[in-house]
Amino acid sequence: MEENISRIDLGFVNAYLLQAAGGFVLVDTGVSKDWQKLENELLLRGALPESLKLVILTHGDLDHSGNCKHLQEKYGLKIAIHEGDYELVTKGDFGKRSASSLLGKFINIMGNKTNSPTDLFEPDLFLTDGQRLDEFGVPAVVIHTPGHTTGSISILTDDGGLLVGDTLGNFVKPVTGGLFVSKTDLQNSLSKLRTCKAETIYPGHGKPFAFNEFPAK
Numbered sequence: 001m002e003e004n005i006s007r008i009d010l011g012f013v014n015a016y017l018l019q020a021a022g023g024f025v026l027v028d029t030g031v032s033k034d035w036q037k038l039e040n041e042l043l044l045r046g047a048l049p050e051s052l053k054l055v056i057l058t059h060g061d062l063d064h065s066g067n068c069k070h071l072q073e074k075y076g077l078k079i080a081i082h083e084g085d086y087e088l089v090t091k092g093d094f095g096k097r098s099a100s101s102l103l104g105k106f107i108n109i110m111g112n113k114t115n116s117p118t119d120l121f122e123p124d125l126f127l128t129d130g131q132r133l134d135e136f137g138v139p140a141v142v143i144h145t146p147g148h149t150t151g152s153i154s155i156l157t158d159d160g161g162l163l164v165g166d167t168l169g170n171f172v173k174p175v176t177g178g179l180f181v182s183k184t185d186l187q188n189s190l191s192k193l194r195t196c197k198a199e200t201i202y203p204g205h206g207k208p209f210a211f212n213e214f215p216a217k
Helices: 032-044 068-075 083-091 102-114 183-194
Strands: 005-009 014-020 023-027 052-056 079-082 125-127 140-144 153-157 161-165 200-203
Touching: 005 032, 005 200, 014 200, 032 068, 052 068, 068 079, 079 083, 140 183
Parallel strands: 023 052, 052 079, 079 125, 161 200
Antiparallel strands: 005 014, 014 023, 140 153, 153 161
């Protein structure tokens, strides 16, 4: 599994490169100020200029979607999101969210300040709950996991990798998401993820961790 999912550490946030049949799929893109670092990593790993089949966003926040416009304009890549975050990526509407942690409160304060009209973009594809990604060369399924945002998704690969965006994090230890538009939706999504047959969890922030370290709350 580890050889099929490669973490791109962009500092505060992660992007992940998934090995696909005949190429790669990128999950999340970091913030726009890290464009050069992301591009260099993708070139180094052979995903650019021609082998990157698709870019998928776990959700539309600018720290995950900030380089989508660059990838569209420079390389002609298609960006896929859940339609629940359409307003977020096209209008920068961070929305009203609640925070249950210091990190969540910080992100909540900074959210509207970091939105930039130059980073907004029009998505090319909408992904749905239960959709397979085999057509893009990745044996995996999309899981709609709203809570952090309305359109948050997770991706479960057939060999046990679970990419969860900001539904879970692991800066110091594995924790549940501390910033949400709906706490009820977040709790329901966490319950859904706990039933997955996964081995390793790949969070949007922090290091990957074993599925048996899934936080209790």
